[in-house]
Amino acid sequence: MGLTSPQAYIAFSIILLAxxxxxxxxxxxxxxxxxxxxxxTIAVNTALLSLSWARVATISHITGAMVEPLAEALxxxxxxxxxxxxxxALSLVVNAYRHYKTLDLKKLKRLRW
Amino acid sequence: MATGVGIAEVMGxxxxxxxxSASMPILGYIEGxxxxxxxxxxxxxxxxxxxxxxxAHFLWRFWSSLAKGVALTSxxxxxxGRPLGVEIRVDVFSTFMALLFIGLGLLISIYSIKYxxxxxxxxxxxxxxxLLVAGMVGVAVxxxxxxxxxxxxxxxxxxxxxxxxxxxxxxxxEAGFKYLVMxxxxxxxxxxxxxxxxxxxGTLNFVLxxxxxxxxxxxxxxxxxxxxxxxxxxxxxxxxxVPFHTWLPDAHPAAPSSISAMLSGLVIKAGxxxxxxxxxxxxxxxxxxxxxxxxxxxxxxxxxxxxxxxxQRDVKRLLAFSSTVNIGFILxxxxxAAYASHLGVxxxxxxxxxxxxxxxxxxxIGKGLLFLAAGSFIxxxxxxxxxxxxxxxxxMPWTGVAFxxxxxxxxxxxxxxxxxxxxxxxxxxYSVGNAFxxxxxxxxxxxxxxxxxxxxxLLQICVIRPRGEGVKELREASPVIVAxxxxxxxxxxxxxxxxxxxLDIARSAASALLQP
Numbered sequence: 025m026g027l028t029s030p031q032a033y034i035a036f037s038i039i040l041l042a043x044x045x046x047x048x049x050x051x052x053x054x055x056x057x058x059x060x061x062x063x064x065t066i067a068v069n070t071a072l073l074s075l076s077w078a079r080v081a082t083i084s085h086i087t088g089a090m091v092e093p094l095a096e097a098l099x100x101x102x103x104x105x106x107x108x109x110x111x112x113a114l115s116l117v118v119n120a121y122r123h124y125k126t127l128d129l130k131k132l133k134r135l136r137w
Numbered sequence: 138m139a140t141g142v143g144i145a146e147v148m149g150x151x152x153x154x155x156x157x158s159a160s161m162p163i164l165g166y167i168e169g170x171x172x173x174x175x176x177x178x179x180x181x182x183x184x185x186x187x188x189x190x191x192x193a194h195f196l197w198r199f200w201s202s203l204a205k206g207v208a209l210t211s212x213x214x215x216x217x218g219r220p221l222g223v224e225i226r227v228d229v230f231s232t233f234m235a236l237l238f239i240g241l242g243l244l245i246s247i248y249s250i251k252y253x254x255x256x257x258x259x260x261x262x263x264x265x266x267x268l269l270v271a272g273m274v275g276v277a278v279x280x281x282x283x284x285x286x287x288x289x290x291x292x293x294x295x296x297x298x299x300x301x302x303x304x305x306x307x308x309x310x311e312a313g314f315k316y317l318v319m320x321x322x323x324x325x326x327x328x329x330x331x332x333x334x335x336x337x338x339g340t341l342n343f344v345l346x347x348x349x350x351x352x353x354x355x356x357x358x359x360x361x362x363x364x365x366x367x368x369x370x371x372x373x374x375x376x377x378x379v380p381f382h383t384w385l386p387d388a389h390p391a392a393p394s395s396i397s398a399m400l401s402g403l404v405i406k407a408g409x410x411x412x413x414x415x416x417x418x419x420x421x422x423x424x425x426x427x428x429x430x431x432x433x434x435x436x437x438x439x440x441x442x443x444x445x446x447x448x449q450r451d452v453k454r455l456l457a458f459s460s461t462v463n464i465g466f467i468l469x470x471x472x473x474a475a476y477a478s479h480l481g482v483x484x485x486x487x488x489x490x491x492x493x494x495x496x497x498x499x500x501x502i503g504k505g506l507l508f509l510a511a512g513s514f515i516x517x518x519x520x521x522x523x524x525x526x527x528x529x530x531x532x533m534p535w536t537g538v539a540f541x542x543x544x545x546x547x548x549x550x551x552x553x554x555x556x557x558x559x560x561x562x563x564x565x566x567y568s569v570g571n572a573f574x575x576x577x578x579x580x581x582x583x584x585x586x587x588x589x590x591x592x593x594x595l596l597q598i599c600v601i602r603p604r605g606e607g608v609k610e611l612r613e614a615s616p617v618i619v620a621x622x623x624x625x626x627x628x629x630x631x632x633x634x635x636x637x638x639x640l641d642i643a644r645s646a647a648s649a650l651l652q653p
Contacts, residue, residue, distance in 0.1 A: 045322075072331075072335070094283065098283055098341075108294055112294060113317055
């Protein structure tokens, strides 16, 4: 299991997922929340790519020699969607800053539960 | 049982919606030059009508084969073959949902012409509305998880921006941000489930996946449950199942009322649809036992949301919690179907799915009607507090009558659509006939009565009581606003009095989903 094996990338994506979710849960700054979403998106994309690679590797026994076109197409679309979501989220952050003059999520909690 | 069909015929409604959506900026420019502020709204309604005509034409051509339970498939890249090509798959369930999405979308866009007339940036509003419905129709006709995910995100992004459309106020911004963060995380969890599916089966096609998971052994069964959980949680955020519902009571009141009707009537139904497709289509209930999980979640969802709804004084917030309650009812129908099929009680399985489908229909129409009517009250009275809206229904008789019929239908009063669906749901639950389902169904029955209590309280305050101080000067809303309300009200009454054709459609959709 070296850097060229899919298992390493799966482990990497799990670590990235943990970092992203931690960032989403713990950070109070709105921009850091957006960064958390992006890190989580990247983690899931990496997971999708490396899982499809792992599947190819188990079938053909030639690690890294083949690609899975469907998974890669899905990842490319997911990256585009992630970009759109980041843009929309940042525009909401800008509008929130215009209303409150702060980016602190704790100070935004005017909504009742 | 699948027949090929041209992709342009199946995707006609989606293409029409996207073309009209893309033409909105130009129309907005012309609107500004002509100083005629209804142009984009009328054009959006025309776009929805085109989509409806396309769908009607499709149904007219293929209904005879669809009704027999045949699924029509078509591929974007037919030369690539089954695992690779992007596939569209249409069966009775898909057309049922697509017809609901486009029909309610048409009525909501007609309502918006007058309701949104004081807002600016209407070209963006209608472009997003058309894209939202295009995304939902795409989710309904998707034949693999690739297509489903693409259209799912189209739907999600449009609904985020529509929730925070009135960006000059604080509430939509805050609710929109919360919705965006939670729902994006949900989509990512679903994508993780999809990537695991791809790892274990090497395909995303629904039919091939169901073959791959048809006879699961030990490890495959375990993986199946993990994927099922991920898909359930991921799409469950949008469907607002209880631990993941917290975005909904903020987002629905913050959005314009037309968008609340859209979210509550349709978007959360798209979440339920994705759960139903992902579970029933791929993991056959005879091999996997997830009915128990669905039923437990359904009972928790209904109970928690009922208690929260009872405490609300904001009319839109109350209706938003009641949407979560009704999602609980729909999920109960799905859960009963899965549970009964796992036990081998086929009739209860069919009844549960028929109940769930009928409840999707009756709740979409009823809750759409209620949000539109509440929006009509709120625009005139400038308040969302129930007690300040006291007697508003007397001041605005048409809206008041439609509001009352919607409330009665949701509370399950006999000659209306809500009665039919709740009757089938509870009958399905009791016809399984073991202790667990009897207890769960009784809890749902208690919850149903409990829900009727606050619907009737709302009816009593807003319509029956004499006019309060705030509503003395109210006038009836414009005919353009009243017409969609009256159409929805008549639909509720017709479905309640004569549900047989719809029950037939729901039964064939249910047996198509449950076939081994």
